[in-house]
Amino acid sequence: MSRHLIDRRSLLRGALASGALYSLDALFTCQRTNAAAVGPNDNIKVTKVEAFVLKNSWVFVKISTDAGVTGWGEMLKDDAKACAAGALEVGRYLVGQDPNRVVHHWQAIHRGSFYRGGPIKSAILSGIDQALWDIKGKVYGVPVYKLLGGPTRDRIRVYGTVSSTTGVNAMKVAPSAARTAFKYVEGQKFVDEVTERFKALRQKFGSGVDIAVDFHGAVQPTTAILLIKALEPYQPWFYEEVVQALNVDVMAELAKKTHIPLATGERIFLKWGFKEILEKRAATIVQPDVCYAGGITELRIIAGMAEAYYSPVAPHNPNGPCSLAASLQVAASIPNFLIQERGDTEHPLLAKPLPPVKNGYRELPTEPGLGITIDENKLMAQVGEPQEYRTHYDPDDGSVVDW
């Protein structure tokens, strides 16, 4: 045995004893550094899991391998530090594993814990799932949607800011009035204000622009039904989160009272959450978020469940570049895709922009994996304390309200 090997082994033992994963990474990466030479039949291993919390509460996970290939994913904004810490916990399982076994790891991470689901655990799983798919795509040299049987479409419709430059002709608004809805039962004045403003918007844009209304779960059921009926004549594209989704039966009751499609999903987690939504017909349009509904792996399954109910998927996305990139990979690999939320957002954290939006559609990403490269210097410059909880109050009596 050469002295070189003995030294490497003793160094490895030292690294393991100290828990210094960065030392392990250095050992592995020095064996093989030419990432371009890595192919599907090579054996590679995860060497390191890192997490980054940004000042705007975006949370990223980065997974490194001994082949020099890295993968990125994104998690929940609420409880950002808990998500980051959870990803590092999962790293204790993942380091040393083959990153290409994405579905196997999904199962292991989900079923390996006694307490499952919920926003934080699902978010941790989601970020890691995105990062593993990113690595797998890079190892195979193709975008993730190609590994998932796609593309299922030539381009991806997006909504966000209506623009003659990008051609985007779909948008979403809140039920706008002089103030937000914070009473359990709002009166005629509030309902009239919301109706007049939406009517003006419809007249401004005409029938050629799709306009959805997002209640944000901040409206109580008694007020929600008043608004649903008052806005109907102006043909909202869909109503989103008309009430909180914690009581799915209430949403299902409201869905039966209007012909306008209901949409929900940004606070529903994993296939079991969407099972209840679909079975009870609480929403027609499902909006799982790739950063907390279970990642790319789970969104594919949720899309399949929705297809059985003739329901389309409109991935929720208020977050960063991995969120959008992973959502686009899902859009390009499922049959029942409707539209991508904030699909027209350009992200400065990317080393180069995504393919552009033209005529209201984002061109398919062509780069391997998620199809993006994070500018790590720019990302590190944003690392810091996340935002605090945003509690809202009734200005009349100081009681806590939904927002």
Ligand SMILES: [Mg+2]
């Ligand atoms: Mg929403």
